[in-house]
Amino acid sequence: MTKTMLVLGATGGVGGAVTRAMLKRGWQVRALVRTPDRAATGWKDAQAPHWIKGDAMSRDDVTRAARGVSVIFHGVNPPGYRDWENTVLPMIDNTIAAARAAGGARIVLPGTIYNYDPAEISLVDGETPQRPKGKKGAIRVELESRLTRAAPDVPSLIARAGDFFGPDVGQSWFAQAMAKPPLRRIINPGSPGIGHAWAYVPDLAEAIVRLLELPAGRLQPAECVQFAGFWDADGSDMAAAIRRAAHAPRLPVRRFPWWLMRALSPFGGFPREVMEVRPFWNHAVRLDNSRLVTLLGTEPHTDLDQAVATTLAAS
Template identity: 65%
Template sequence: MQTTAETTARRALVLGATGGIGGAVAQALALHGWQVRALVRDPGKARTMPGIEWIQGDAMVRAEVVEAAADTHAIVHAVNPPGYRNWEKLVLPMIDNTIAAARAAGGARIVLPGTIYNFDPAATPLIDERSAQRPRTRKGRIRVTLENRLLAASADAPVLIVRAGDFFGPDCRNSWFGQAMVKPGVPVRRIVNPGKGTGHGWAYLPDLAETIVCLLAMEDRLRPFERVQFEGIWDAGGTMMADAIRRVTHQPDLPEAAFPWWLMRLLAPFGGFPREVIEIEEYWRHPVRLDNTRLLALLDEEPRTPLDTAIAATLAGLGCLPSTRLRTPRLREAAA
């Protein structure tokens, strides 16, 4: 692991620093001594994070991304369309702007948090960097196109894709954990389980962010187009996360309900949130595990916080523990 002194002169731009993964990576970079810039549309609404320089700008405006990325060594592309709407029109122009900014900066490495939606869950139970990407959903097809554009650009703008499962963590609001399994802002009274009985992968954001920063510290060992899988927490039976919530809240008899997939299917033709959710139902019906062999070859081990500690921090951040009740955060699409 690179020391703070060794990374003092390294600079990174984070797009999407007000979101869960973007914010976690920005904080981890700052803790490791990086100079961190964060491009946001409204700096006044940005969270207070030490060591972060907030810059007003829009990821959809190429000139603003290029200017913010000047003299940087890495660009973290963790940005999504506002409200996760208009994916077809916004996602690819945003990655094109990031590629242009990386080239203008002299070859800054682009970091992309990857998803499993690039793959057919019924045909790909184990994903590694060589797995065939045959998506079955609209978002999956967009993600494949996005990664192909990064591959084409990697000769002069190197790329690091770190693929992970569903996010959870203290500052992760737009997630299956924070929008479906528990209700933010109030103590846990029941658990809604989207995939009981089916294996599912989870990524604790502080561990994932630490992994990304540690990988960036070994630039000389990374391929120009590096794609690794972060295994995270593998819930083989779809019950591990719920059991941990019961332990952390000291409620062994906490009731558990199934996610209303039937209602989402009924409402999906009308668009909006149900349509987005139903697109990824199959990823809760089929176990899809991430093979971290390449990651371990680089890092020796994944950062791994004990599950109960991670769940406790997440519930506290969501205001779901009695001593940490918070104003209920905005609930938006968990299907990002």
């Protein structure tokens, strides 16, 4: 396997973390972006990918950028998540076509728990039925189904995780509610006593790198692993860790205004979208990382206080 990867979404939190992890391990990394000059200017690390101008909505652009690669990381979303339901599936179709044209490059997808009905299940493993109630969840199920159907000609790896947090992860509950800068209060979307799964993105990226570097044949053609991450057993541990990292033991903790989102949801926009994921804060959904541990021996894990402190320092 050539150690060459194409990253779609390198300027995002997860894509950026995977790019950095791959570069540190000696991989050649290409990054398809709409504006290479802006991406290069905003890149903070000494090691940088090879920026390629293009759009994930253009099959020709993705196919051209993927020539000769062995892995394509698909971590791209439309700008501002606009028209998400009409762009997600065409983008994965473009990536599958590019991977096939590259001779069967493995596609890596960061998965979510939105594929499930949290009122129905409390633990996710490779056999858990995917019966989501929301529109986004249904699209996610179809997206993953297309990867499964493309194998073995186009192999894939889905790394499923809870809510992301970490340096440069801007589109997340952590960055936009729990610890939104300037940090004057913690807005907790969770319900008291309800557990919640969090994924520190650098740890997730390290797990993905290690999985991709396993000897040939270890990964299934359509591999799917669950990344357990940090389990906040009663919904209070993350807020406590933010207080410790901020050296502010009295930092106020406020409840997220779900009542307001419900009232505004009939008008569409953000309130409607956010109400679709409300059940994932009302029900505890944990990820079973047995398959990942079988493959790697252990899951990469940074101490929670260190992870939160590093995240806050980068904001």
